[in-house]
């Protein structure tokens with residue numbers, strides 16, 4: 001379990017993280033989504049004690065990270081997969097992580113196996129790894145101490161679609177055994193494939209949160225009729241906000257019931273009544289486009 005309450009980080013007059021609160025539950029994968037510069041890494045660094053917060057609290061397993069008895073074994077972290085020592089082999093990097101977590105060589109082999117790095121690959125220098133291999137090694141480092149919680153910053157970075165599917169099943173297995181996963185991404189498509197719950201951050205503030213299903217659920221209905229013109233007139237008369245949809249029919253800001261009643265009253269045949277395609281993508285873009293623009297300006 002991860003609990004963040006009113007967490008704020010200011011650098012001088014700039015507020016990087018602005019009073020955010022979020023919870024990541026055991027048994028679930030929580031995606032922390034936001035455009036570049038939204039404050040994800042800063043929040044995660046505060047969570048694991050690498051950056052002191054200006055105010056607010058962050059706890060893992062009920063305690064501040066620095067107060068955990070053996071943080072390296074209780075919380076697996078991967079905050080910057082590209083920061084691994086290029087001159088060391090993957091196995092050496094992992095052996096160091098295992099020592100910090102107080103576990104032995106058998107766990108190193110087990111972690112390598114879990115992330116599907118072969119012994120030959122493990123004995124290669126990290127400088128010669130692809131980005132995807134570095135991510136796998138970073139995940140192995142997070143898993144090696146057999147933690148209850150994983151905190152992963154952009155773990156899908158550099159993975160191809162098959163790699164993302166693989167990561168999803170690995171993290172799902174971890175969550176199914178009761179583990180807590182908090183992972184960040186600036187790419188909606190990635191996080192949508194991996195997470196159960198989503199927290200969306202823009203310009204340091206939480207702008208949406210909920211289960212993936214909740215956030216994907218549509219508030220509009222797509223409706224169509226062979227008598228489209230008459231349908232349009234009926235919608236206008238009924239005062240239902242509607243706009244023409246590119247694929248035909250109308251996108252109406254209403255649930256299906258008022259539309260069914262309208263069709264019955266107007267004796268209108270309907271060929272389509274289904275949830276409008278309010279994809280999470282639109283939500284993400286509309287919620288964060290301005291933030292992203294201002295940051296890059």
Ligand SMILES: Nc1ncnc2c1ncn2[C@@H]1O[C@H](COP(=O)(O)OP(=O)(O)OP(=O)(O)O)[C@@H](O)[C@H]1O
Pocket residue numbers: 011016034035036037038039040041042043186295
């Ligand atoms: N040490 C620092 N000093 C000053 N500003 C900082 C510092 N660290 C981060 N920032 C600023 O805080 C904001 C949030 O940065 P952060 O790295 O947390 O964003 P992010 O959501 O992780 O973005 P990305 O997806 O690009 O990693 C950015 O505008 C960044 O420039």
